[in-house]
Amino acid sequence: MSKKQDGQTKTRKTALAVAGVTPLVFIGNLWWLKDQPDPVVYALTGLAAAVVLIATLLAAVQGDRQSGEWERAGDRFAHQWGALAGGSFVALLLAVPAVQDAILSLATLVSAGEIDRATAMILFTAGLGSVIITQMIFTVIIGAVWRRKMGQTI
Amino acid sequence: MKNRIRVLRAERGWSQAELANTVGVSRNSINSVENGRFDPSLPLAFDIADAFGLRIEEVFIRTPPET
Numbered sequence: 026m027s028k029k030q031d032g033q034t035k036t037r038k039t040a041l042a043v044a045g046v047t048p049l050v051f052i053g054n055l056w057w058l059k060d061q062p063d064p065v066v067y068a069l070t071g072l073a074a075a076v077v078l079i080a081t082l083l084a085a086v087q088g089d090r091q092s093g094e095w096e097r098a099g100d101r102f103a104h105q106w107g108a109l110a111g112g113s114f115v116a117l118l119l120a121v122p123a124v125q126d127a128i129l130s131l132a133t134l135v136s137a138g139e140i141d142r143a144t145a146m147i148l149f150t151a152g153l154g155s156v157i158i159t160q161m162i163f164t165v166i167i168g169a170v171w172r173r174k175m176g177q178t179i
Numbered sequence: 180m181k182n183r184i185r186v187l188r189a190e191r192g193w194s195q196a197e198l199a200n201t202v203g204v205s206r207n208s209i210n211s212v213e214n215g216r217f218d219p220s221l222p223l224a225f226d227i228a229d230a231f232g233l234r235i236e237e238v239f240i241r242t243p244p245e246t
Contacts, residue, residue: 094220095208175216176207 033087040084047076099171107164114163115156181240184213187231201230 051058051073058066092100118124131151136144188198195213199206204223211217212227219227228235 093204093208094223095205095211095217098217172207175211177214177216 030091033091037084037087037091040080040087044077044080044084047073047080095175099168099175102171103164103168107167108160110167111160111163112156115159180218181215181242182213183238183240184209184227187233187238188213191231198227198230202226 051070058069061069128148132140132144132148135147140148184198188195195209196206199209202209202223203226208217208219208223209227212219212223224235224239228238231238
């Protein structure tokens, strides 16, 4: 591995560590944050989100620079099928009565009766988030399977 | 597409990692190309042939398309 590649790997690992640790630190300090005035809470939340976004972006750029055509082919395959599989999985989940009950319970929990604007937005965001997260999980799984299968020695 | 990478490597005593370093790709890339699971792009195929000091057609053999 060249010095340049070595440096890129270090930067990527550091960026990933920052992106992983920041939310944990944030969640770990929620007890302190809840007693702070709103402007402080908003400012720190925005700062934490910005740090995670920048670190993730940096890691993605370094990862892309280190990728060869084989890795890119794997990423393309994983994204293509991961998005489809993840989206389909969520659609199937929505047809399960137990999941429908859970969504109803969540709506009742956050709305305290009537569904207002804020509750609708929370539920919509949660739904969108669940689709994105599921697609991401499937992309990671399919990518790992592709790499394992293609990397096998015959 | 078939290739003679495994034989050529063995003749020179190179590991997949050594060839990968020479060409500037990952070991997995070389492994997949060598096993015929992954067809390399023309630039990569030329780079691999260059690493062995051979012409591209001496390393890669085109197989007729399946009908």
